[in-house]
Amino acid sequence: MDFQLTDDQKALRSGVRERLAARFGRDALRAAVDEGPPRLDPALWRELGEAGFFALRLPEAEGGVGLGLPEAVLVFEEAGRVLLPGPLIATHLAAGAVAGAATGETVVTAVDGGLVEWLEAADTVRGDATGAEPLASVDPLTPLHRVPAPPARDLQAGRDGVVRLLTSLLTAAEQLGSAARTCELAVQHARTREQFGQPIGAFQAVKHLCAQMLVRTEVARAAVYAAAVTADPVDVAAARLLADEAAVRGARDCLQVHGGMGFTWESDVHLHLKRAWVRTYRAGGATESEEILSGDLSAAIA
Amino acid sequence: MDLDHTPEEEEFRARLREWLAKALPTLPPKPSPDDWPGRRAYDLGWQRMLYDAGYAGLHWPVDAGGRGATPTQHLIYLEETEKAGAPYVGANFVGLLHAGPTIVSEGTAEQRARWLPPVLRGEEVWCQGFSEPDAGSDLAALRTRAWRDGDEYVVSGSKIWTSHAEVANWCELLVRTDPDAPRHRGITWLALPMDAPGITVRPLRTLAGSTEFAEVFLDEVRVPVGHRVGAENDGWRVTMVTLSYERGTAFVGEVVACRRVLGALARRARENGRWDDAVLRRRLGRLNAEFRALWRLTQWNVGEAQRTGAVPGVGGSVFKLRYSHARQELYDAAAEALGPEALDLGQEWTLDRLSSLSYTIAAGTSQIQQNIVAERILGLPKGR
Structure with a gap:
């Protein structure tokens, strides 16, 4: 057993981190936020395609990179760290099935429950978006449409089940990246901001908020990486539940550590919180995951 | 991976x-x-x-x-x-x-x-004489004194929370050998034979009603200098070398056991009808996620130890913080699943619920563990 990142996986992670920092750093993020109605940059999308972001798990024989779920999880974790916008997961999951998705020439989004992200920017929509109505999205970088509620059916079955499983896992990976980032932001602020003649991070009340942010992040990390290795639905449900919580509560605590500045538009904290909220509504959210996890306990008895 | x-x-x-x-x-x-x-x-x-x-x-x-x-x-x-x-x-x-x-x-x-x-070989039992009535979380404040008399130390003071004191052959003892030195540099590690004259053991009754640990009083107890491990006044470092062992793998078996208890709880809730309560069902589902993740974190930490060859380090504090809380949550959920039976001491989970209350205190309180995580992993400044 070697449940640690391999050298190749570490290299992949640092490569993706460098590339995203260069292409979608803080300035690019703030420019995107402030330029008005969000739009998807087709050049960025194609660059992501060229970098293998969408074709990552596609076999090499089909023009893909031929890597697995653990690598995909590492890449989406980095996307979550920098709040990379766009229907990344839907396009990734469409690679090989929708022409141009793998290369980033086609932007693919998907109907997920009663919501569609980035409907107007997408070239292809998977699922039935008839009757979609725009929402005034809380996240300035994720336009949302509501669609009439889908008919109730067995959500875990067939191809839909696989898509839901992978959507949930990759969402968990993005949440993990966001949780790790908000922990870093909180710690940076707590080390430099001084009140009462000392850095606020020297006060235990602040210190303990930061410690719990790290604990939630690292527990979620172990669950998310394990789920990437096993692809087991119960592992994915656990990973998603813990990653959603790590991201949302992490952003909340980060906001608290930043004090009044955390409540301003200028701070990045609200962008993490709002995106984390949006992600919690994707396939495999809290109710669904908790039922899968309790069903697992029940199945062990039956 | x-x-x-x-x-x-x-x-x-x-x-x-x-x-x-x-x-x-x-x-x-x-x-x-x-x-x-x-x-x-x-x-x-x-x-x-x-x-x-x-x-x-x-x-x-x-x-x-x-x-x-x-x-x-x-x-x-x-x-x-x-x-x-x-x-x-x-x-x-x-x-x-x-x-x-x-x-x-x-x-x-x-x-x-x-x-x-x-x-x-299973022939001798050791106990631990670290904490004192006035040195709990602040262990370096310990005051039990030891002074040299020829080739012996003479030890006087008192220790507390010593498990197995009544039946131990040896006690790993921290004593103050230099009261004038900075407090971390005046401490020495001694192996105290528990049959030496001058030792009084007084069992302490826990809130669960049993006597799981004791106070140990030391009145001019003589310990040969050869029973000192490490140099005189170097006991703090000697102890810290291995203190993280306690937090590393000590709880692995318990995580496995907690997952079994969770399954048994679900079975009980199905029998008594409480499983139909979606709130309880989801609470147990959440605990399933919690203990699965703690098991994965254990595998992750073991993977790290295997790669680096090191003993579990401060990462053990992350685990301990989350596990001790999860264990208390588990037995609180058990009480909800049991209903009024949770008030019956004859019920197997009632005593476990009581003993779970020590987990956020023993081996470093959750507050101290959060300081460790914040200062040693996140690099936040020391303070009060």
Whole structure:
């Protein structure tokens, strides 16, 4: 057993981190936020395609990179760290099935429950978006449409089940990246901001908020990486539940550590919180995951 | 990154299972919780069986009498013994998990030869004399004094929260040998023979009603200088070398056990109809996520230890913080699943619920653990 990142996986992670920092750093993020109605940059999308972001798990024989779920999880974790916008997961999951998705020439989004992200920017929509109505999205970088509620059916079955499983896992990976980032932001602020003649991070009340942010992040990390290795639905449900919580509560605590500045538009904290909220509504959210996890306990008895 | 076991690891597991299946039925009946001599004999007997089968000191280095097993093998051992319902480490805890490893890394050849084999063979029990009435979380404030008199130390003071004190042969003792030095630099580590004149042990009753630990009073107790491990006044460092052992793998078996309890809880809730309550069902589902993740975190930490060859470090604090809280949540959820039966001390989970209350206090309170995580992992400044 070697449940640690391999050298190749570490290299992949640092490569993706460098590339995203260069292409979608803080300035690019703030420019995107402030330029008005969000739009998807087709050049960025194609660059992501060229970098293998969408074709990552596609076999090499089909023009893909031929890597697995653990690598995909590492890449989406980095996307979550920098709040990379766009229907990344839907396009990734469409690679090989929708022409141009793998290369980033086609932007693919998907109907997920009663919501569609980035409907107007997408070239292809998977699922039935008839009757979609725009929402005034809380996240300035994720336009949302509501669609009439889908008919109730067995959500875990067939191809839909696989898509839901992978959507949930990759969402968990993005949440993990966001949780790790908000922990870093909180710690940076707590080390430099001084009140009462000392850095606020020297006060235990602040210190303990930061410690719990790290604990939630690292527990979620172990669950998310394990789920990437096993692809087991119960592992994915656990990973998603813990990653959603790590991201949302992490952003909340980060906001608290930043004090009044955390409540301003200028701070990045609200962008993490709002995106984390949006992600919690994707396939495999809290109710669904908790039922899968309790069903697992029940199945062990039956 | 994988969760697969090598053929060697699978063979290790298979042999262990085979041995456990044969060995466990030969155990004597479990003594009652208040029968301390009985508990000592039972725990030592189990340790002797492990020794004879080649499983004693599994992860200790070979030159210290151990088996030099890999961290993964050790994890398999902890997982399989728990799954098979084998006895807990019990009275052997301090010897195997703290005093022993301290002597392994800091003791002289003679000290290793004197103290380690009886621990591994299940012949001697150790207890821990660290905390004092006025030195709990702030351990370095300890005041138990020791002064040199020829080739002996004379020790006076008192210790508290000492488990197994009534039945221990030895106590790993921290004493102040230089009251004028900065407080971390005036402490010395001694092996105190528990039959020396001047020792009084007074059992303390816990809120669960049992006597799990004791106060130890020391009145001019004489300890040979040769029983000092490490240099005089270097005891703080000597202790810290291995303190993280307590937080590293000490709870692995318990995580396995908690997952079993969770399954049993679901069964009980189905029987008494409370399973139909979606709030309870989802609460148990959340706990399933929690303990699954703690198991994965254990595998992650073991993977790290295997790569670096290091003992579990401050990462153990992350685990301990989350696990101690999760354990309390588990037994609170158990109380909800049981209903009024949760008030019955005859119910198996009621005592467990009471004892779970110590987990956020013992071996470093959650508040101290959060300071450790914040200061040593996140690099936040020290302060108050």
